Structure formats: structure tokens, C-alpha cells
Amino acid sequence: MLPDIHSILEKLGIGPENDAWSTGTISGKGNGAILESTSPADGKVIATTMLITESDYDTVVEKAAEAFAGWRKVPAPKRGEAVRQFGEELRKFKDELGTLVSWEMGKSLQEGLGEVQEMIDICDFAVGLSRQLYGLSMHSERPAHRMYEQWHPLGITGIISAFNFPVAVWSWNSALAWVCGNTCIWKPSEKTPLTAIACQRLVARVFKANNVPEGVSCLVIGDRHTGKLMSDDPRIPLISATGSTRMGKAVSAAVGARLGRSILELGGNNAVIVTPNADLHIAITGSVFGAVGTAGQRCTSTRRLIVHENIYETFKQKLVSAYQQLRIGNPLDPEVHVGPLIDTGAVQNYLQAIERCKAEGGRFIVEGGQLTGGAYASGCYVKPCIAEVNAGFHIVKEETFAPILYLMKYKTLEEAIAIQNDVPQGLSSAIMTLNLREAELYLSCVGSDCGIANVNIGTSGAEIGGAFGGEKETGGGRESGSDAWKAYMRRQTNTINYSSELPLAQGIKFEL
């Protein structure tokens, strides 16, 4: 039986009409245009909200700046305690929030729940981090001097997020930014406003109970114009933007023009190399999940398979037979592997990419196409497909945000690596091999040029413990684990002289 979405909305505090902005417990209806949230699963409106206006936006920024003045002085482990409690709240509402993610965005229920689990995991990570915002100490070249560095809060962190991870990306940024002493303004995708409003309701409740200042967590419902206001705004020292490369270029130019900082998490065009030494079961499972999970709408989705000529035919047969078993349908149905695309615009992009691929000479071994009628009446459901291509096709070098998989052959590993790297994007990559030499070459400086390079794991998905992000047109940003927190703070180098002399550095003499 499918879950009852209306009772879930009620539990998450979402009504038929919702706020356009919130600084925590204080929310505003906003004066902009009405924004309807439509589920791609059945094409029906779930609820409405409004876009904010420029003056609503100013109210929020002022509140976030005011809150920063106090929040930065709260000891980091105390800030971590508030984040810990937010993680607990997410545990309590994991089912409801995960279901709403699935319904509003269209990914399978398991993936919706998995996304909320990522939020819980990053909260746990951030809590530990709140006691580990370490700086280094250095040895001064001058006698009786001490030198060290410390990390201070930066200010407001602006978070612009994409539709495909409607809640996790916010938490990757905000959990870290909060323990670092920053306040956050989140502009979610205009395609998924309700999941954002649900998150804001959950965090507001926890922050209020902990006397966290109003404005530490802010939400603005807006489209690209609001994203532009944020990118241009010198009151926001850091913009973390996740989305298309087109968007990233615009944000980077605007933030760069005011010498602000940005973290850019943009498009991917991820490849898996399957060598003759691969475990084919792992290779097939990893490739199929990577290509069709979230209906090919992950930044880390597998888009290209580069397979050695000696195993090509066997691999191809297994791949086609795996695709024949895929079930496409309502994302809340636990039996379904592939849900809908986000909207009919995405379906058009998918259909055009298929046509362009055919025009360049691509041969479809699993045919694509839009599914219509009955359970597919929303017009957002498509068939995952596979095309045999040449690596040099223009379409193969682009990110089409849909379940289209390009299959190609190689002779030498050097050639496979060259094919893999010969695209503008550089997010995720993988090699399937049990051969140590192949694996190590792939991970070496002459191997994969991506931010993420895996062995015997697909390209899709990541654990929060590692730094997440990619090179080239993927934007170069890093979020989540490892030392990604440093991007949310300002580093200060301090030198203290506890002698009765004033020796200058580099032995310079200055006598008065």
C-alpha cells in the first residue's frame, strides 16, 4: 500500500499554502508570485507557496547578519549540540521527510529515505567537528615568539541548491556552516520548495528550544533571480551553489566580481571503465544502479561505460538483460526501481538527446522513449536506455540529466583513461578491476582527472566522510567531509612576541 501523502504533510507542518521565507520561527508569506509544487509522480499540485520579493529578501539578510553577531560567540561545541539535536529530530521524522522528498522530487522511496539518512550522518559528523576546528602551530624563526593559526567564523553562508538532492545538499552545507559559527540563507530549487519548508520547520523547532538566535537558519523561496541577488550581495561572504554548469558560471562571475568566495558543485559526466579483470557481477550492478538510480538525475549518475573489447559482447548482453528487469513507476512503490523525471521539460531534454545521439550515429541497444497513459499520465516517465556510441560524439560530452547510458569500447587502459578524461566535466569516475596495476594506474596522477575516483564501486553516491566535489566544469568545490569545513571559515595567522626585544623577520635591522 502506498503511504498517505496528506497525513505526512500534516505531520511535517505543511498546509495547502505555505510561507515564502523564514528566519527560523519568524516566517513571512512573501509578496511575490504564487509557486505551485507539483509531484512528477502524478502531475498533481501538492501545495503552494510564494516567491519572495526583493524587500522580503532584505529582511532575511538583515536578520541573518544580526544573528551572526551573537552566534559566532557561542562556543563551537555548544553550536554542535544544537546540530546534534537537529540530527535527532531528523531521525524522528526520517520516514515523513524521506517520503516527501520522494513524492515532490520523484526519486524512489528508498533513495528519499537515504537522502534523509545523509542529513543525519552529516549532523553527526558536524557535531564531532565542532570540537575539532583545529589550526596548526608553527615554529617562529624569531626567539621568544609563538606563531599559530586559528579559524574564525566567516559570516552568512548563502546556499543555492538543485532539485535532485532537495534536502541533503542543504544539510551538507548548513550543518558545517553552523558549527563553524556562520548563519545560513538557503535558496532551494523552485522545483522542490516543500521539502525545504519541511526542513526549516524541523530546524526552527530545535533551534528555538535551544535559544539559538532567530536568523541562524533562514529560508528564502525564490527562483534564479533570488539566486542572483544572493550572488551579487556583499553581505554574503560565501555562496555555496549546487546545480548546472551554466548556473555555476553565472554565480562564479557574480561572486568573483565582488571578490567573494564560492563553493561550486556543478554538472558531472561520469564514466566507469570495465577492464577484462573486472568482477562482472559488481561491474553490472554498480553500472546499472549508477545509470538508472534517481532516473539518471544524480550529479554522480553513470553516463558513460568504457568496456574492454575482449569482454564487450558478454558485458553488453548482461547489461541489456539487467535493463529488461527494471520496473518503472510510482516512486513510493517499494517494488519500483525507476521513478519519473522531475518535469516534462526534463523529458523533452531526454528526447532531444536521444535524437541528437541517433543523428551522430549512435545505435540504441535498449530503446528509450516517453511512457504515457495510466500510471504514467503525469508525462514525466521515461525508459532508461543504452546507446553504442563513439567517444567523440558531441552529445556524449554533455551532461543530459536523464537515464541515457553511452556504451563504448577500448583496447588499452591508457586509451580508456584518455576517453574518460576527454570531457569538460570532472566529478565522479570508477574502474572495475581486480588487477592491482590497473587500479593503481587509474588512481595515479596520470589516471582519472575527477574529484572522485573509485575502484570496484560505481560512480554514483558518496559517503559524507569524504570531501565531495569535482574538477573542471564541475566547479572545483568540496563539501561535506574531510577538511571541507575550512571553506566556511576565515583563517587567521597570529604571531606573539613574548620577549623584550623586537627582532624583525628575515633578519632585517631597523634601528632608531
Ligand code: NAD
Ligand atoms: P539549475 O542550475 O537549473 O538550478 C540550481 C539552482 O540554481 C536552483 O536553485 C536555481 O534557482 C538556481 N539558479 C539558476 N540559475 C541561477 C543564476 N543565474 N544565479 C543564481 N542562481 C541560479 O540545476 P538543477 O536543474 O536544479 O539541477 C541539476 C544540475 O545540478 C545538474 O547539472 C547536476 O549535475 C547538478 N548537481 C550537481 C551536484 C554536485 O554536487 N556537483 C549535486 C546536485 C546537482
